[in-house]
Amino acid sequence: GKRAFIAGVADDNGYGWAIAKALAAAGAEILVGTWVPALNIFESSLRRGKFDISRILPDGSMMEITKVYPLDAVFDNPDDVPEDIKTNKRYAGSSKWTVQEVAESVKEDFGSIDILVHSLANGPEVTKPLLETSRNGYLAAISASSYSYVSLLKHFLPILNPGGSSISLTYIASERIIPGYGGGMSSAKAALESDTRVLAFEAGRKRKIRVNTISAGPLRSRAAKAIGF
Numbered sequence: 001g002k003r004a005f006i007a008g009v010a011d012d013n014g015y016g017w018a019i020a021k022a023l024a025a026a027g028a029e030i031l032v033g034t035w036v037p038a039l040n041i042f043e044s045s046l047r048r049g050k051f052d053i054s055r056i057l058p059d060g061s062m063m064e065i066t067k068v069y070p071l072d073a074v075f076d077n078p079d080d081v082p083e084d085i086k087t088n089k090r091y092a093g094s095s096k097w098t099v100q101e102v103a104e105s106v107k108e109d110f111g112s113i114d115i116l117v118h119s120l121a122n123g124p125e126v127t128k129p130l131l132e133t134s135r136n137g138y139l140a141a142i143s144a145s146s147y148s149y150v151s152l153l154k155h156f157l158p159i160l161n162p163g164g165s166s167i168s169l170t171y172i173a174s175e176r177i178i179p180g181y182g183g184g185m186s187s188a189k190a191a192l193e194s195d196t197r198v199l200a201f202e203a204g205r206k207r208k209i210r211v212n213t214i215s216a217g218p219l220r221s222r223a224a225k226a227i228g229f
């Protein structure tokens, strides 16, 4: 069977969860990366059976998540982490959650994976029009929503089995104006789409890994509700 790592699952409402279920139904082993601030709620909800109905697969069995890794995809390694985050209560309670450390942990635990899914995005100023977006807000959107994918693929590439594949999720606001999708999020998706072509070329040559992005339709996930979609 194949093994998949899905970054960006913190409840049962988003695309990451749905992709995990589809992969589980197809027989894949499921590992997930969960944003550190959301980790406790996600793990306790899983344990207490809050997602049990959502875990039911078409054949009646339940999706098993083999392991949940804490992840913050805006940090590549411990040197990148500023002091206020290091000492933040939610972050101090977990360890090894930078991209490089998560890839190392997955390597230690399982050796390799076949499928890498990036289902995460964040834009602190997403509710602001681009004209009112600050430099920091714009760069934060790009960091969490675009570079996070470059970094994930870079660090997981050595443990992605040749012939494997990687996908991310994009949105049509990259190519057409969608009012309300602000804060540089439209820019971040345009970058993600361009990077997909370049990374497909590079990762394809380097390790025979396919790289694609899916432009998903609107879904009332937690992230989408936060911007009133």
Ligand code: NAD
Binding pocket: 007, 008, 009, 010, 011, 013, 014, 015, 016, 034, 035, 036, 038, 071, 072, 073, 074, 118, 119, 120, 121, 122, 144, 169, 170, 171, 172, 215, 216, 217, 218, 219, 220, 221, 222, 223, 224, 229
């Ligand atoms: P979601 O809230 O289920 O998923 C986003 C996840 O990103 C959350 O679990 C959040 O905890 C995580 N996250 C945020 N910052 C992070 C960080 N720094 N490190 C690690 N994880 C982080 O919402 P979703 O809408 O399913 O989003 C998944 C993907 O689908 C995103 O790329 C989003 O842009 C894309 N998408 C969504 C829609 C939609 O309408 N919902 C449409 C097209 C594309």
